[in-house]
Amino acid sequence: xxxxxxxxxxxxxxxxxxxxxxxxxxxxxxxxxxxxxxxxxxxxxxxxxxxxxxxxxxxxxxxxxxxxxxxxxxxxxxxxxxxxxxxxxxxxxxxxxxxxxxxxxxxxxxxxxxxx
Amino acid sequence: xxxxxxxxxxxxxxxxxxxxxxxxxxxxxxxxxxxxxxxxxxxxxxxxxxxxxxxxxxxxxxxxxxxxxxxxxxxxxxxxxxxxxxxxxxxxxxxxxxxxxxxxxxxxxxxxxxxxxxxxxxxxxxxxxxxxxxxxxxxxxxxxxxxxxxxxxxxxxxxxxxxxxxxxxxxxxxxxxxxxxxxxxx
Numbered sequence: 082x083x084x085x086x087x088x089x090x091x092x093x094x095x096x097x098x099x100x101x102x103x104x105x106x107x108x109x110x111x112x113x114x115x116x117x118x119x120x121x122x123x124x125x126x127x128x129x130x131x132x133x134x135x136x137x138x139x140x141x142x143x144x145x146x147x148x149x150x151x152x153x154x155x156x157x158x159x160x161x162x163x164x165x166x167x168x169x170x171x172x173x174x175x176x177x178x179x180x181x182x183x184x185x186x187x188x189x190x191x192x193x194x195x196x197x
Numbered sequence: 198x199x200x201x202x203x204x205x206x207x208x209x210x211x212x213x214x215x216x217x218x219x220x221x222x223x224x225x226x227x228x229x230x231x232x233x234x235x236x237x238x239x240x241x242x243x244x245x246x247x248x249x250x251x252x253x254x255x256x257x258x259x260x261x262x263x264x265x266x267x268x269x270x271x272x273x274x275x276x277x278x279x280x281x282x283x284x285x286x287x288x289x290x291x292x293x294x295x296x297x298x299x300x301x302x303x304x305x306x307x308x309x310x311x312x313x314x315x316x317x318x319x320x321x322x323x324x325x326x327x328x329x330x331x332x333x334x335x336x337x338x339x340x341x342x343x344x345x346x347x348x349x350x351x352x353x354x355x356x357x358x359x360x361x362x363x364x365x366x367x368x369x370x371x372x373x374x375x376x377x378x379x380x381x382x383x
Contacts, residue, residue, distance in 0.1 A: 093339075095371075096367060099339075099374070100339040103321070104340070107235075109235055109236065115257060116257050120260075
């Protein structure tokens with residue numbers, strides 16, 4: 082049991098003595114037993130919460146995955162179709178011209194064409 | 198990672214070691230901490246609640262919460278203060294949830310401050326006459342030996358308020374105990 086020895090502020094000594102007298106040595110066996118039972122319940126609750134979270138995540142995944150897969154497939158298909166038309170554009174004379182123009186702008190901005 | 202201690206060594210180990218073990222998930226070490234600290238926490242809560250069973254219930258909630266969140270402790274040396282703060286928070290939570298009941302008690306006392314007090318007045322009964330914030334400051338100062346600054350931090354009450362609560366609370370406590378002929382305060 083800790084004893085009170087440190088009082089950095091002004092305090093009434095008579096009241097201090099009264100509080101010291103009132104401090105009891107309490108029987109601990111029943112308290113500790115009851116605490117251990119409570120801790121075990123808390124541990125069980127924690128475990129159940131974890132299991133529930135995993136089950137919930139599993140259900141969520143099962144529910145959401147088909148729509149995610151369908152959306153991904155649609156996006157991939159759209160990108161594939163787009164890239165086919167971009168591919169045709171890139172190998173056309175206009176595509177070459179635009180590519181060269183972009184390259185020229187990049188060189189200009191990096192200063193590679195500047196005289197030293 | 199702190200290695201576990203062999204059986205029986207826990208009781209002899211210093212508190213820092215035991216706290217470190219508990220912070221690493223050693224439940225036996227935490228049990229040892231509960232064994233060492235239960236008296237102080239239960240006494241503190243008894244002064245605050247005046248009811249042994251309620252105090253023990255709040256003490257158990259404190260220790261269970263402590264077990265669940267001990268990994269959040271910044272340093273092993275802070276364990277005692279941290280636990281005391283948890284206990285105070287549980288008591289404040291309880292006091293707030295039963296505020297209506299307290300307010301009713303205070304109204305009755307205001308009508309007849311001395312006559313409504315039981316003849317078997319003791320320190321806890323006198324403490325029960327104080328408003329909860331004042332009681333908290335008084336108990337932390339006299340029962341726990343905390344300075345005004347420490348009380349301000351633990352109870353989240355401004356320093357000036359703590360000082361005034363302790364001055365007014367001490368005077369009121371002396372007055373109540375004197376009214377019932379307590380030789381200690383005459």
